[in-house]
Each structure stands twice: as structure tokens, then as C-alpha cells.
Amino acid sequence: MKQTGRAALILAALGLTLGLAGCKERPPGVYDVSVSEAYRRLLADKLADMVYAKQCGILVHVTPVGMLDRQVTWKVHSSGREVVQFTALLSVVGEKQTKVEIRVPPAPGGGEMYDGSQFYKRPAFNQPLRPAVQEQVAAILEGRKFDVQRVGPGKDSVCNVQRGGLEMGRPFRVDD
Amino acid sequence: MKPLYLAGFLVAGISIYLPAIRPNTEGAVYRVSIAQARQALTRAELPPLVFGSEPPDVQVRDTGNSQIVWIARREGEELFRYTAQLKAEGDGATRVKVKLEGAQGRTVNFAQKLAEHPEIRNMYLIAMEEQVAATLERRPFEITRVYPAMTAATVANMGALRSSLDQAAAASEQAARKNIEKAYRDEAAGLRR
Numbered sequence: 001m002k003q004t005g006r007a008a009l010i011l012a013a014l015g016l017t018l019g020l021a022g023c024k025e026r027p028p029g030v031y032d033v034s035v036s037e038a039y040r041r042l043l044a045d046k047l048a049d050m051v052y053a054k055q056c057g058i059l060v061h062v063t064p065v066g067m068l069d070r071q072v073t074w075k076v077h078s079s080g081r082e083v084v085q086f087t088a089l090l091s092v093v094g095e096k097q098t099k100v101e102i103r104v105p106p107a108p109g110g111g112e113m114y115d116g117s118q119f120y121k122r123p124a125f126n127q128p129l130r131p132a133v134q135e136q137v138a139a140i141l142e143g144r145k146f147d148v149q150r151v152g153p154g155k156d157s158v159c160n161v162q163r164g165g166l167e168m169g170r171p172f173r174v175d176d
Numbered sequence: 177m178k179p180l181y182l183a184g185f186l187v188a189g190i191s192i193y194l195p196a197i198r199p200n201t202e203g204a205v206y207r208v209s210i211a212q213a214r215q216a217l218t219r220a221e222l223p224p225l226v227f228g229s230e231p232p233d234v235q236v237r238d239t240g241n242s243q244i245v246w247i248a249r250r251e252g253e254e255l256f257r258y259t260a261q262l263k264a265e266g267d268g269a270t271r272v273k274v275k276l277e278g279a280q281g282r283t284v285n286f287a288q289k290l291a292e293h294p295e296i297r298n299m300y301l302i303a304m305e306e307q308v309a310a311t312l313e314r315r316p317f318e319i320t321r322v323y324p325a326m327t328a329a330t331v332a333n334m335g336a337l338r339s340s341l342d343q344a345a346a347a348s349e350q351a352a353r354k355n356i357e358k359a360y361r362d363e364a365a366g367l368r369r
Contacts, residue, residue: 052356059359059360059363166355166356166359167352169359171363
């Protein structure tokens with residue numbers, strides 16, 4: 001009887017250990033890829049899934065621009081005009097680990113662009129944009145699909161209305 | 177003691193709920209003469225709300241032999257018909273029994289659909305019974321009297337409802353995606369809106 005109890009305790013302890021090991025998480029923004037692989041993947045991606053999920057009523061085009069193994073900036077244009085850009089700064093954590101920090105430029109009136117409190121007559125993306133960029137970067141570096149459910153709903157009612165126009169085949173223009 | 181109270185409440189609840197989700201097979205007696213009932217019912221429409229945002233067209237026929245018939249059509253095709261059978265019950269009272277028959281149309285076999293979904297059939301019948309009652313009692317139609325039958329129909333068809341909602345959402349998403357892709361193609365081709 002004693003032996004059975006001891007075996008149960010050991011099994012429980014083993015399970016706990018395995019469970020704890022399984023729950024070990026990376027710090028936020030750290031991915032299990034080398035910095036050169038992270039750079040290669042991010043530079044090759046035009047963020048199509050994020051754009052489709054979060055764009056508003058104007059047509060946008062994303063161009064990735066890189067500084068080798070240090071950063072990737074995505075410049076977003078509409079009708080030839082740059083409307084926003086955001087950057088992933090890469091730093092080495094280990095041989096096979098990279099930390100990615102997202103930078104979005106400051107907004108003229110305070111805060112950062114598309115932070116959820118800004119007003120745009122012709123917004124490019126629903127706000128807040130940062131969580132969507134983080135999710136898209138994570139999806140690329142974790143080798144999975146962009147999951148809009150992880151981003152949460154947009155708060156920009158102007159965007160929602162103009163998106164409706166685009167979905168009905170009536171896009172807006174940034175210079176309207 | 178508590179379980180007895182609970183059982184009592186359950187029995188009372190079920191005995192109130194069950195009649196409310198089944199049509200009245202005996203019909204109902206109204207304090208109007210058969211001539212008045214006929215005259216009023218020939219002006220009655222189909223019950224509101226239960227047929228959704230696009231109710232079918234309706235034609236009312238007084239067959240002259242104590243029957244009023246409402247024929248429901250969509251794009252000229254008969255879907256179903258309600259028949260109210262009127263019977264004098266002494267002086268100044270009329271018994272009205274409502275029937276519902278599905279049609280075997282060119283494109284839709286509504287008779288078969290009603291037979292396959294008795295809860296929906298019951299809901300349509302109860303709604304028309306309420307419409308008849310409201311007309312002969314000269315009061316507004318009360319949708320609350322249809323709620324129990326509507327709930328029963330909804331619960332019984334939950335899977336189909338969810339599936340058709342999912343299909344509608346997927347179709348809408350697909351149409352939106354196509355429009356967005358076309359907008360980008362048009363832009364690339366130099367076509368401005």
C-alpha cells in the first residue's frame with residue numbers, strides 16, 4: 001500500500017515537472033530563430049494578411065526595406081503617398097533566438113501613429129495598429145498564419161465605414 | 177418538501193408551455209356572427225414578423241362556403257395556404273379553425289418542408305391563429321403569443337440556423353474579398369473609380 005502511494009507521488013511529481021517544463025514561455029517579443037533568419041523572413045513579407053484584415057477604405061501598398069540583420073521597416077503607400085511606416089528592430093538573444101521590438105513613429109499631436117486615439121480622414125489601418133503588427137511579425141517568425149482573433153477589434157469608426165465602401169467595390173482615395 | 181415544490185413548478189411550467197407551442201385543433205369561438213367574421217377575415221393579412229423581412233405575397237379568397245383562404249406566393253409560385261373554417265355557434269358566435277397546407281411548387285416543395293419541420297409548421301399556424309383572434313377581437317396582433325412556438329422552432333432547428341448563418345457570413349466575406357481584389361487590379365490597370 002505504502003509502495004503504491006509512493007509511486008503515485010513520484011508520478012505526480014514527474015507530471016508536475018513535465019508540466020512546468022511544457023509551460024516555460026519565451027519572454028515577449030523573443031522568437032526561436034536566428035537574427036539572420038528573422039531578418040530574411042521579415043524582409044520577404046509584405047504583410048498581406050494583416051493588410052487584408054486591418055485595412056480601411058483606401059488601397060495600400062507595403063514595401064519592406066531592411067538594414068541587414070538589424071531592422072526591417074515596412075513603408076505603406078496609398079496613391080503614391082506614404083501614409084505610415086513601422087519598423088521591427090532585431091537584436092540577438094542567443095544563437096537561435098532573436099528579440100523583435102516594434103517601433104511606430106510618433107503622431108504630430110502626441111502618442112504614436114494609429115495608437116487608437118488618432119483621427120485620420122482617410123485612415124490606412126484600423127486602430128490600434130501596433131497589436132496587429134506584433135501579431136503579424138509573430139506569425140511570420142513562428143511559421144503560422146496571422147490570426148486576427150489575437151488582435152482584437154478595431155476602434156476606428158471612420159475606418160469601419162470606409163472599409164464597408166471598399167468591400168462593396170467603392171474604394172476611397174487618400175487625396176479625396 | 178423542496179423537491180415537491182420544484183416538481184410542482186415543473187409540472188405547472190410544462191402544462192403552460194406545451195399548449196402554447198401547439199396549434200388549437202378544435203378552433204376558437206369568437207363573439208361575432210359568421211357574416212361579420214367572414215367580412216373581417218377577408219381583410220386580414222398574413223401574420224406580421226414570422227415570415228422574416230421578405231414576407232410572401234398573399235391573395236385572400238372567400239370561397240362562399242364558410243371558408244376563407246389565404247394563398248401565399250413568392251414570384252408567382254404558391255408556397256402554402258391557410259384556410260379558416262367558419263362555423264356558427266349559436267347566435268352571434270363563430271368557431272374558427274385554421275389549417276395550413278404546404279404547396280408542391282415548381283421549385284420549392286413547401287409541403288415536404290413543413291412535414292419535415294413540424295415545429296416551424298406549428299409556429300406558422302399559431303401565428304395565423306393569433307392573427308385571426310386579433311382581427312375578430314379587434315385588437316393588435318400580439319407577437320408574444322407566438323414566442324413559445326417560435327422558441328421551440330428555433331431550438332429544434334438550431335443546427336440548421338447556425339449553418340445557414342455561417343454560410344451567409346462566408347458568402348459575404350468571399351464577396352468582400354473579391355471586391356477588394358478587384359479594386360487592387362483596377363488600380364494596377366490604371367482604372368480610377
